[in-house]
Amino acid sequence: MSLTLITAPAGEPLTLAEIKFFLRVAHDTDDNLIADLAEAARGQVEAVTGLALITQGWRLTLDSWPEEPIALLRPPVQAITAISVQGIDGVWTELDQGDYALIPGYPARVLLKAPPPTPGIAAGGIRIDFTAGFGDADAVPGTLKQAVRLLAAHYHEHRTPASERRVTTMPNSAGALLAPLREVRL
Structure with a gap:
């Protein structure tokens, strides 16, 4: 991670x-x-x-999907901008926004609503991009x-x-x- x-x-x-x-x-x-x-x-x-x-963009990279909701450890989180999974062919596929939800809090968490695809590589095959910060x-x-x-x-x-x-x-x-x-x- x-x-x-x-x-x-x-x-x-x-x-x-x-x-x-x-x-x-x-x-x-x-x-x-x-x-x-x-x-x-x-x-x-x-x-x-x-x-x-101040508002800034962050990327959390994971090797595999955890069992529990995923903590975004750079609060306050404003939004998730994308969740992508790399396939065995090296192509990144973005999950639909309806497949996950942001649970606000300290830390904010990502709740996956549907079983996500398994990454095709052993390390760093999951990317969660999010916006964090209080604003301006x-x-x-x-x-x-x-x-x-x-x-x-x-x-x-x-x-x-x-x-x-x-x-x-x-x-x-x-x-x-x-x-x-x-x-x-x-």
Whole structure:
């Protein structure tokens, strides 16, 4: 089983102007750096929580069909865009939308309504494409936006080689915001 980003977010939860205001930066000299720091902060928030903040496309690849409903581990899931199975001839066949249903929740699940075709290859013969994320920047919860702000500020403040140790740890304020949302792995 693997989960792959197939369509990156079209934007970030916070604009460059919002991040610069939070950082109290008035000049344009570091705009590219600050935009990169904000993107890295969003990525870290997504990695820690397992959430997709801005709408993005994902692909879950499976070797075989599980017995129970299939968990889509990148919430919140907006929609399933396609489920495809590779035949022994190498041709991908897309299931009809009526053959499956999205069960909303954390995590969302795919319920197969009819017995699906068996993949013709041993590894990676099933692809489930789905759209995840809260939507656009306005739909991202404020707690997550604040964590992005705090992480971007931390990265901005600690960008010299002497502070490498500090960059590898999450600031307590951002960690506290994300603690209730942390993805728990067993």
